[in-house]
Amino acid sequence: MRIASLTACLILIAAASVSASPWSRIKSSLTWGGGRGQAENSPWVDEQELGPYLFRSEFPLQDVHGLVQDLGDLQQDLEETLRLQCQPQSIQIHLFQSKRSYDQYLRLRIPEGVNRQALYVPGNEAGGGRVYAYRQRDLETDVRHESTHALLHSALPYVPIWIDEGLAEYFEIPASSREKGHPHRKELRDAIRYQGWRPNIEKLETKRKLLDMNGKDYRDSWGIVHFLLHGPKEARLALDIYFEEIQSGAKETPLSQQLKKRIPHLDQAIIDHLK
Ligand SMILES: [Zn+2]
Numbered sequence: 001m002r003i004a005s006l007t008a009c010l011i012l013i014a015a016a017s018v019s020a021s022p023w024s025r026i027k028s029s030l031t032w033g034g035g036r037g038q039a040e041n042s043p044w045v046d047e048q049e050l051g052p053y054l055f056r057s058e059f060p061l062q063d064v065h066g067l068v069q070d071l072g073d074l075q076q077d078l079e080e081t082l083r084l085q086c087q088p089q090s091i092q093i094h095l096f097q098s099k100r101s102y103d104q105y106l107r108l109r110i111p112e113g114v115n116r117q118a119l120y121v122p123g124n125e126a127g128g129g130r131v132y133a134y135r136q137r138d139l140e141t142d143v144r145h146e147s148t149h150a151l152l153h154s155a156l157p158y159v160p161i162w163i164d165e166g167l168a169e170y171f172e173i174p175a176s177s178r179e180k181g182h183p184h185r186k187e188l189r190d191a192i193r194y195q196g197w198r199p200n201i202e203k204l205e206t207k208r209k210l211l212d213m214n215g216k217d218y219r220d221s222w223g224i225v226h227f228l229l230h231g232p233k234e235a236r237l238a239l240d241i242y243f244e245e246i247q248s249g250a251k252e253t254p255l256s257q258q259l260k261k262r263i264p265h266l267d268q269a270i271i272d273h274l275k
Pocket residue numbers: 002003005007145146149164165168
């Protein structure tokens with residue numbers, strides 16, 4: 001899963017002055033198979049520029065037409081849901097035909113990414129963020145997950161790792177299933193019922209890098225994000241204030257403190273929301 005991705009890199013994507021074009025306008029100019037001319041020796045069978053995304057694919061993009069469409073909607077979904085404004089400079093999406101081909105490509109360029117299922121590398125002065133994924137059953141989920149990181153990092157000057165992953169887990173599935181259809185929902189219900197699970201936001205807030213996050217941390221971060229977005233309005237308000245503080249450049253008040261100020265018996269409220 002995306003658990004092993006390299007999203008913890010703390011290099012920030014510079015806020016770009018270029019705004020994304022509205023997707024609907026871009027869609028009308030899309031012609032499958034008619035992308036940029038490929039340079040000789042280029043591994044890409046198809047290259048298309050769509051809004052903030054530059055797709056480079058080892059197979060025809062028409063094969064993943066639904067995913068391409070979905071990514072166009074993802075920025076709007078994320079902006080509306082989180083009340084943030086994304087400013088993606090450019091997001092390069094690299095799609096590989098097989099794990100072997102993906103590993104070969106990364107081995108030369110980003111060796112630490114080899115053996116991971118998908119990868120997001122933040123942008124720097126040399127260019128925007130980059131997403132790498134290969135063709136397999138979860139390709140669409142992987143690309144939505146990694147692209148969520150890219151969009152979030154274009155909207156905020158920094159994103160604490162636990163909420164970065166919680167939000168990427170939340171947005172990785174199709175919009176119609178986000179509230180009720182993520183597998184983490186059942187996992188957390190079972191954990192509450194059979195293992196006496198309790199939330200521990202303070203512990204998540206101590207995580208500083210991706211290697212600090214295990215599978216349960218991803219699940220738990222998703223659970224907190226679900227509470228923030230679908231729980232009481234006070235939780236939503238705490239998230240808004242948290243993002244405002246991050247955007248101001250000030251050191252943010254930990255979200256756990258923002259929540260405790262507003263919601264008595266916070267842990268029980270989260271359990272009641274998720275069970
Ligand atoms: Zn991630």
